[in-house]
Amino acid sequence: MAETMRAVDIKGGKGSASDLFINPSVPKPKPSPTDCLVRVKAFGLNRADTLQRRGAYPPLPGITNILGLEFSGVVEEVGSDVEKGHTPLWKAGDEVFGLLYGGGYAEYVVVDKRMLIQKPKDWSWDYAAGLCEVWFTALQALYLVGEYDPRRTRSILWHAGASSVSIAGIQLSRNAPTETNSAPKVFATSRTDEKCTFCVERLRCTGAVNTNHPNWVEELKKQNDDRGMDLVIDFVGASYFQSNLDVLAQDGRVVVLGLMGGSILPDKVNIAPLLRKRARVEGSTLRSRDVDYQARLRGLFEEKVMPGLLDGTYEHHTEKVFNWQDVGIAHEMMERNETKGKLVCLVD
Numbered sequence: 001m002a003e004t005m006r007a008v009d010i011k012g013g014k015g016s017a018s019d020l021f022i023n024p025s026v027p028k029p030k031p032s033p034t035d036c037l038v039r040v041k042a043f044g045l046n047r048a049d050t051l052q053r054r055g056a057y058p059p060l061p062g063i064t065n066i067l068g069l070e071f072s073g074v075v076e077e078v079g080s081d082v083e084k085g086h087t088p089l090w091k092a093g094d095e096v097f098g099l100l101y102g103g104g105y106a107e108y109v110v111v112d113k114r115m116l117i118q119k120p121k122d123w124s125w126d127y128a129a130g131l132c133e134v135w136f137t138a139l140q141a142l143y144l145v146g147e148y149d150p151r152r153t154r155s156i157l158w159h160a161g162a163s164s165v166s167i168a169g170i171q172l173s174r175n176a177p178t179e180t181n182s183a184p185k186v187f188a189t190s191r192t193d194e195k196c197t198f199c200v201e202r203l204r205c206t207g208a209v210n211t212n213h214p215n216w217v218e219e220l221k222k223q224n225d226d227r228g229m230d231l232v233i234d235f236v237g238a239s240y241f242q243s244n245l246d247v248l249a250q251d252g253r254v255v256v257l258g259l260m261g262g263s264i265l266p267d268k269v270n271i272a273p274l275l276r277k278r279a280r281v282e283g284s285t286l287r288s289r290d291v292d293y294q295a296r297l298r299g300l301f302e303e304k305v306m307p308g309l310l311d312g313t314y315e316h317h318t319e320k321v322f323n324w325q326d327v328g329i330a331h332e333m334m335e336r337n338e339t340k341g342k343l344v345c346l347v348d
Contacts, residue, residue: 036096094116134167137286144297148176198340237263318342321346
């Protein structure tokens with residue numbers, strides 16, 4: 001078996017999208033006893049990849065420098081920790097998909113056995129490859145960090161409503177259980193009217209507002225019967241911090257998942273609502289979580305998402321599929337904020 005493989009690399013170790021290229025002689029990974037070696041068929045793209053490419057989001061210690069946090073593929077080799085007398089979790093030839101700490105932009109990747117998910121036969125490689133980062137992040141924000149409570153979470157706001165994670169999160173929120181068997185009200189924001197219309201008409205949000213409009217906080221409250229939001233999921237960070245506090249209901253929670261609007265707060269931010277509303281603001285990332293935490297999300301995915309994807313309750317949006325030779329073009333498209341769903345690359 002060859003000791004090298006093809007993988008996406010970066011000229012000089014970091015740089016722009018145009019610096020991405022296919023390196024034909026990257027060392028092929030070897031599975032530990034608890035891993036499987038998987039031949040990659042497709043991989044999903046994420047904003048974290050663009051940050052890592054620029055040198056702003058390095059991998060965890062001991063993790064490959066190869067980009068890529070999610071994939072689909074075929075099990076090639078199974079680690080050796082199978083107990084005698086037990087049926088192994090996986091075998092060579094199984095079609096799988098899953099979440100990664102890194103390494104997905106390659107012909108082969110090693111994955112902890114607990115993080116693999118069986119791919120349904122009728123799902124395409126590109127469809128399965130773009131699922132995990134989106135739905136795991138949305139599940140984490142809603143249930144594990146946001147602590148969705150059917151007794152008190154009556155309204156949920158997803159910023160960047162046309163982003164992949166928010167598209168998933170809006171659908172999860174609309175189908176979240178409540179004490180009265182009526183879904184919580186779900187709202188979204190975007191920076192274009194066209195994407196706000198998408199959130200209402202396609203995703204069936206209760207309402208959506210353009211945050212370029214000066215009074216968007218009050219408009220959201222108006223759409224929510226003059227009440228604040230019980231849970232806010234934010235990817236923007238500093239530039240939305242004050243507005244998030246202002247839009248919150250009593251005992252509201254803000255989950256911060258990104259810093260697209262910067263990390264340094266503007267002058268004269270008024271934090272009085274933190275006390276007055278008994279508000280909670282909590283940040284979270286997924287990549288830095290240990291495998292036990294990520295395996296818990298894998299279980300939530302199989303419980304709460306897979307059935308909905310299979311029966312059509314949930315729709316997973318793929319914006320465009322590229323050949324991995326065009327991965328630089330895909331990165332450029334993502335960085336122009338032109339998408340309303342996942343970008344995926346097929347490995348030839």
